[in-house]
Amino acid sequence: xxxxxxxxxxxxxxxxxxxxxxxxxxxxxxxxxxxxxxxxxxxxxxxxxxxxxxxxxxxxxxxxxxxxxxxxxxxxxxxxxxxxxxxxxxxxxxxxxxxxxxxxxxxxxxxxxxxxxxxxxxxxxxxxxxxxxxxxxxxxxxxxxxxxxxxxxxxxxxxxxxxxxxxxxxxxxxxxxxxxxxxxxxxxxxxxxxxxxxxxxxxxxxxxxxxxxxxxxxxxxxxxxxxxxxxxxxxxxxxxxxxxxxxxxxxxxxxxxxxxxxxxxxxxxxxxxxxxxxxxxxxxxxxxxxxxxxxxxxx
Amino acid sequence: xxxxxxxxxxxxxxxxxxxxxxxxxxxxxxxxxxxxxxxxxxxxxxxxxxxxxxxxxxxxxxxxxxxxxxxxxxxxxxxxxxxxxxxxxxxxxxxxxxxxxxxxxxxxxxxxxxxxxxxxxxxxxxxxxxxxxxxxxxxxxxxxxxxxxxxxxxxxxxxxxxxxxxxxxxxxxxxxxxxxxxxxxxxxxxxxxxxxxxxxxxxxxxxxxxxxxxxxxxxxxxxxxxxxxxxxxxxxxxxxxxxxxxxxxxxxxx
Numbered sequence: 001x002x003x004x005x006x007x008x009x010x011x012x013x014x015x016x017x018x019x020x021x022x023x024x025x026x027x028x029x030x031x032x033x034x035x036x037x038x039x040x041x042x043x044x045x046x047x048x049x050x051x052x053x054x055x056x057x058x059x060x061x062x063x064x065x066x067x068x069x070x071x072x073x074x075x076x077x078x079x080x081x082x083x084x085x086x087x088x089x090x091x092x093x094x095x096x097x098x099x100x101x102x103x104x105x106x107x108x109x110x111x112x113x114x115x116x117x118x119x120x121x122x123x124x125x126x127x128x129x130x131x132x133x134x135x136x137x138x139x140x141x142x143x144x145x146x147x148x149x150x151x152x153x154x155x156x157x158x159x160x161x162x163x164x165x166x167x168x169x170x171x172x173x174x175x176x177x178x179x180x181x182x183x184x185x186x187x188x189x190x191x192x193x194x195x196x197x198x199x200x201x202x203x204x205x206x207x208x209x210x211x212x213x214x215x216x217x218x219x220x221x222x223x224x225x226x227x228x229x230x231x232x233x234x235x236x237x238x239x240x241x242x243x244x245x246x247x248x249x250x251x252x253x254x255x256x257x258x259x260x261x262x263x264x265x266x267x268x269x270x271x272x273x274x275x276x277x278x279x280x281x282x283x284x285x286x287x288x289x290x291x292x293x294x295x296x297x298x299x
Numbered sequence: 300x301x302x303x304x305x306x307x308x309x310x311x312x313x314x315x316x317x318x319x320x321x322x323x324x325x326x327x328x329x330x331x332x333x334x335x336x337x338x339x340x341x342x343x344x345x346x347x348x349x350x351x352x353x354x355x356x357x358x359x360x361x362x363x364x365x366x367x368x369x370x371x372x373x374x375x376x377x378x379x380x381x382x383x384x385x386x387x388x389x390x391x392x393x394x395x396x397x398x399x400x401x402x403x404x405x406x407x408x409x410x411x412x413x414x415x416x417x418x419x420x421x422x423x424x425x426x427x428x429x430x431x432x433x434x435x436x437x438x439x440x441x442x443x444x445x446x447x448x449x450x451x452x453x454x455x456x457x458x459x460x461x462x463x464x465x466x467x468x469x470x471x472x473x474x475x476x477x478x479x480x481x482x483x484x485x486x487x488x489x490x491x492x493x494x495x496x497x498x499x500x501x502x503x504x505x506x507x508x509x510x511x512x513x514x515x516x517x518x519x520x521x522x523x524x525x526x527x528x529x530x531x532x533x534x535x536x537x538x539x540x541x542x543x544x545x546x547x548x549x550x551x552x553x
Contacts, residue, residue, distance in 0.1 A: 036449050036476035132351040160395075160475060162349040163506055163542055164549045188476045189505075203478060236487075250483055252510040252540065253529060291479050298480055 001026040001151055001182045002047065006056035009042050016042040018206040019056065024184060024198075026150075029177055031196035032186040033290070039205040040186035041081065044155045047184070048078045060151060074102060077149035079140050081156045087129030091120055091139055094128050095146060102147030112179060113142045116172050134165040141172065152176070154185040158192065170195045190291035201294055208297040213290055220288040220296060222246065222258040225266075229278040238276050242269070249295060256292060314373070315340050315467040315498035316361060321370035321379075323356050330356040332521035333370065338514075340466070343489060343499045345509050348518030349549045354502055355471075357518070361500070362469060363387045375466045388416065391460035391468035391497075395475040397452055398459075401445030405436050405455050408444060409462055416463035430458040434488075450481035457488055467498040474503065486511050506542040515541070517548050524548050 002024035009017040017039040024030045032040045045051045047060055049069035058065045063072040078084075085094050095117070099106045110117070120138050123131065128139060137157055144152055154173075158166040170192065173183055185196070193199045193213045201208045201216070209216060229235050239248045239257055244265075246258040258264075266283055273281045288296075316338040323331040331353045338344045348354045359365040361374050363383035372378075377385040399408050409430055413423035431440055434454050439447055444455065453473065460468050470489070474482045486508065493499050501512065509515050510529045517525040517532075525532055525548055529541055538544045 035478035035481075038478075134350055160350075160472070160504065162504055162549065163545050164349055166504075167546070190479060249480075250486065250511065252507040295479050298478070 001028070001061060002030075002184065003059040004043075004047070004056070005058065007043070007046060007053045007058055008055045009039075009046065009051070009053050015205050017046075017053075020207055021056075022200065022207070022210050024182060026182055027177060027180050028197045029173060029183045029185065029195065031193055031199040032184065032202060033188075033190060033193055033199050033294070034186075034202035035188050037204075038202045040202060041155055042205075043202075044078075044153050044184070044186060048076060048153050049073055074147070075149060075151070077144040077147070077152035079144040079152070079154045079157055081159065085128040085136060085140055085143065088127060090125050090127055091131070092124040094139060094143055098143040099146045104147050106146065109146055109148045112148055112176075113145050115175055116145075117142045133161055134168075137161060137165070137169060138172075141169075145176070149181070151182040151184070154183065156186050156188065158187055158189060166192070190289065190294055193290035199290070201290075201297060203294075203298065208294075216290060216293050217288050220293050222296070223264050224286055224288045224292060225257045225264065225269075226251070226254045226282075226284045226286045227257050227273075228254045228280070228282040229273060230280050231278065235273075235278065238273070238278075242272055244268075247296065247299070249292075251291075256286075258296075313340060314338060315342070316344075316372065316374050316500065318361075318372040319370055321357070321360065321372045322368050323353075323360060323365065324368045329521050331360070331367075334518075334521075334523050335370075336516060336523060336526055338467075338498060338500060340498055341493055341496045343493050343501065343511070343513045345512030345515035346500060346502045346518070347509060347515055347545065352518040352549075353521040354518055358469060358471060358500075358502070361386075362390060362392055388463075389465055389467075391463070391465040392471075393456050393460040393468065393473055394471040395473065397456035399444050399452060399456055402443055404441050404443060405431065405447075406440050408455065408459055412459045412462045418463060426462055426464075430462065433491075434458050449477060450484070453477060453481065453485060454488065457485070457492075461492065461497065465497070467500060468492065470499065470501040472502055472504065474505065474508065482508075506540065506545060509541040509545075517545065519548055 005021050006019050007017060008019050034040055046053050047058060047065060049065050049072055052066060060072055061075055065072065095106055116138050120135050128136065158169055177183060196213060198210060198212050200210045235255055236248055236250060239245055239255060244259045244261050246260045249256045269283060270281055314337045319335050320333045321331060322333055334357065346354055360367050360379055363379065363386035367379055374386050375389040406427060409427045410423055413426055418426065431437060439451060444452060474485055489499050514528050515532060516523045532544050536544045536547050538547060
């Protein structure tokens, strides 16, 4: 459905996207995961025909993103980071406008967006500018879907949105996937990787890895331990100074730790911390999260 | 640090924020509804809530940018109704949209903000050197801020917010969009600031960051529905993670 071959993009001296190649299958939810400035938006803009790559080629639904851009634009859905809504039009007017631009009507494709639109319908006479962040996000998604595209590109749809609204948004994406729609979505939130079929982890213009999330986790390659003890603040420093330490990161209410050695000697680690006068030391082996994997790949 | 004398007790303030039934209405809509809580000096206080819960409105009142409709509150020892200018001079503020000048260097940015906060030339000089040193910004001290990576900008924005040594600093989603390693480095800076006695009032959408706070409040529909240490809240709401606590509060039907 989406084909990327050796795409590269520079802005002056800054390399926004290093040579990148991958494919996305029909009906996949493909996550582009990385921090600000990683190159996510550049890649999405190339695939949505808004900017030209410096080299390489790409096809979406069989159309070349450079030569067939006109045809392609009417076929794809796109939700940019700053939602492309008309703030001085009402909810209803925005939806109608997007439908008419794409030569269709709201009625014709209502089935597809029903689940999403029903949540904002009580506010259909309200101007888009007066909606909350979560509601704007739902309206922007409805507008991006109103012409029944087979592929949609969502650029950071959940940025700045609270944890609850983010969860609801991903449930909506799952429903769109059930309609056979291919979804490319970017996000800076690592915990959203689990909702994708495959993810690309990206930073500084290069993709570390592309794989299903559970495979990324199984490729972590080290035993990961969660450590808790009294005096958490100093625990980080003391663990960093331990001779066998490979990585130490604070993670919620515990610290995630890996060793340089193949097999971690838990007893020795316990002893080390007890010698440092820590009490209530708990060391537990855990499954890495995508965030653990991302930080390991950054090393 | 400057703290006022409480007019009732005659004692030096022990709280960085003391809010009593603070309320803000916009027309018929109550954005902040009777919020009462205190933030201790040197505490890292997490201020959480869903979009639209009233967090921004509350923060704007605490920063002296918005007059409350009712209730009482003191920030850094000053009254949010009558001493708003004093509040502005005695707090630090940093948001995700860093207020740095991109065409100035880190040194120039620090000097500029030092000047705005009325520091003397000598103070500015001393403060600049110690901040640059503390933050490990020596290598980029003369590079234009616009060409620095996001992580550096974030560290600099934080130091600029602390340039006048405020008693309390407000951080509004300071880590949004930052990579996971830099995000953690930033929290270590927050710990360092808190260790030296600066109160940190922080909002975030990352639930793991909620765990890094000494205490957390969670706002729902303008009210503070939960307040306590992360461990207390997890026990109270019978939850394993702070995310579960948040979900239970913000969408009780789930």
